[in-house]
Amino acid sequence: MKFTPYWLDTAPQGPDRSRTDIGGHVDVAIIGAGLTGLSAALHLARKGANVHVFEKDTVGFGASGRNGGMATTGLSIGLRDAVARYGFDTAKAYLMAYHDAVDTLETLVKEENIDCDFARTGKLNLASKPAHLDGLRKTHEIMSGRLGLETRLIPRSEIHTEIGSDRYHGAMVEARSAGLHVGKFTKGLAEAAAGIGVTIHEKAPVEKIRRLQGTRHELVTARGTVRADQVLVATSGHTGRPFRWQQVRIAPVGSFIIVTEPLGRDLCDMLLPNRRMASSSMNLLNYFRITPDDRLLFGGRARFAMSSQQSDAKSGRILHKAMTEVFPQLTNARVDYCWGGRVDMSMDRMVHAGEQDGLFYSLGYSGHGVQMATHMGKQMAEYMNGTPAANPWRDLPFKRIPGHFGPPWFLPFAGGYYKFKDLMK
Ligand SMILES: Cc1cc2nc3c(=O)[nH]c(=O)nc-3n(C[C@H](O)[C@H](O)[C@H](O)COP(=O)(O)OP(=O)(O)OC[C@H]3O[C@@H](n4cnc5c(N)ncnc54)[C@H](O)[C@@H]3O)c2cc1C
Structure with a gap:
């Protein structure tokens, strides 16, 4: 079994970008070579900016190369909670931002000719308890009845x-969600950005940042110091000390995934005949899908811990048990990959983007970032060029997480809380 993400293991390797020269002046410096950073870099470079991306590790090392590859159309908090919290019109606008986000991703795939198995196979929300089907019914009534979106309710008798x-x-089935090979997409985005002049520096952690004036900053790395007119923090669940204001507003929560050996088309047709992006209805949900080469990918927040090889292996065993409970057909299937990553949770589980003390940022995708990080890269390019309305999240206050000073000591407590909520649900 490999403890590397399947997506990165099966994507083309890009060139080595770990020995680039760092120094001088740039128009825009972007911290983080994930989907937010790479999409922003591409869109800013299309406008003629001289853009440099600084990545602590390698392209796609963060959540962007480690996720489920599901570009779904839903909010992290769910539509009904959003309506209760923000009112119908605002909740609708937030939901539609996710539809726009999947469109942005699809457009980029086409425009940049990125070979990444993008397919709108739809999403399957599964009711883990009988009462959860009532909740799905209510969501379906709003989505299909009031919003005119393409959803369908599947009763238990037709679940097969x-x-x-x-x-x-x-x-509940939602038709517009998509699946993709996210390793190929992230690497493809990096190549597209590099192709129009973006410089990507790998193994180049930004260690210090100093504000010069307005949005101008000086960034210090071990390979050199650079001055930038604008800086975008696109560090997601890896946001660290140089970005203190953002760091204490994001909880890096571990999420883990296993991928089986290739199962063959016939077995996959039995498991998920329509190749939907599936997830269960618990707070500690499981999500699963078939990969482009007919394996089952099965993920979840198996344990409230940060990712490490030991932690990933423990989570892998928990996920294997959960997977075989859902699909007893897979009891003897070999697990080829197991890995973990950091989900960037904000207090309200909403995206937060804007400018603070002259630093631009887009963070807090809360487990729904494949499409939204890609979209926000595009939107932040507009926002940073003076169009505030391009940022759909501009009115949301970005609250500090109480008691969060850096290391996420509170995760086991949060885990206990969600387990309790699932028992009571
Ligand atoms: C296991 C898992 C499963 C998921 N599944 C899904 C899914 O199926 N669908 C979905 O929509 N979302 C999913 N997500 C969430 C989604 O992957 C993320 O929201 C999205 O990839 C965030 O992209 P990003 O570019 O903002 O951040 P990231 O991809 O995390 O990139 C941030 C980068 O910043 C770099 N960095 C940090 N600090 C510095 C520094 N000081 N200097 C230089 N570089 C730095 C990091 O090394 C990292 O590469 C999942 C996440 C995980 C972890």
């Missing part, structure tokens, strides 16, 4: 049209 499992009490 969507999934080869008896574990669930019904489901």
Whole structure:
């Protein structure tokens, strides 16, 4: 079994960018070579800016190369909670931002000709308990009835049209969500950005940052110091000390994934015949899908811990048990990959983007960032060029997480809280 992300292991390797020269003046410096940073770099360079991306590790090392590869259309908090919190019109605007985000991703795939198995196969929300089907029904009524979106309710009696499992009490299908090979997409985005002049510096952690004036900053790395007219912090669950204001507003929560050996088309047709992006309805949910080469990818917040090889292995065992409970057909299937990553949770589980003390940032995707990080890269390019309305999240206050001073000591407590909520749900 490999403890590396399947997506990065099966994507083309880019050139070595770890020996680039760092110094002088740039128009825009971007911290983080994930989907936010690379998409912003591409869109800013298209406008003629001289853009440099600084990455602590390598392209896609963060959540962007480690996720489920699901570009779904839903908010992290769910539509009904969003309506209760923000009112119908605002919740609708936030939801539609996710639809725009999947469109942005699809457009980029086409424009840049990125070979990444993008397909709008749809999303399957599975009811883990009988009462959860009522919740899905209410969501379906709003989405289909009031918003005119393409959703369908699947009763338990018809569940085998969507999934080869008896574990669930019904489901809701949403048609516009997509799946993709996110390793190929992230690497493809890096090549597209580099192709129009973006310089990507790998193994180049930004260690210090000093404000010069307005949005102008000096960035210090071990390979050199650079001055930038604008800086975008695109560091997600890896946001560290140089970006203190952002760091204490983001909880890096571990999420873990296993991928089986290739299962063959026939078995995959039995497990998920329509190749939907599936997730269960618990707070500590599981998400799963078929990969482009017919493996099952199965993920979840198996444990409230940070990713490390030991932690990933423990989480892998928990996920394997959960996977075989859903799909007993896979009891003897070999697990080829197991890895973990950091989800960047904000207090309100909403995206936060804007400018603070002259630093631009886009963070807090809360587990729904494949599409939104890509989209926010594009939107931040507009925002940084003086169009505030380009930022759909501009009115949300970005609250500090109480008691968060750096290391996330509070994760086991948060885990206990969510487990309790699932028991009571
Ligand atoms: C296991 C897992 C499963 C997920 N599944 C899904 C899914 O199926 N669908 C979905 O929509 N979302 C999913 N997500 C969330 C999604 O992957 C992220 O929201 C998204 O990739 C965030 O992209 P990003 O570019 O903002 O951050 P990242 O991809 O995390 O990139 C941030 C980068 O910043 C770099 N960095 C940090 N500090 C510095 C520094 N000081 N100097 C230089 N570089 C620095 C890091 O090394 C990192 O590479 C998942 C996340 C995880 C962890």
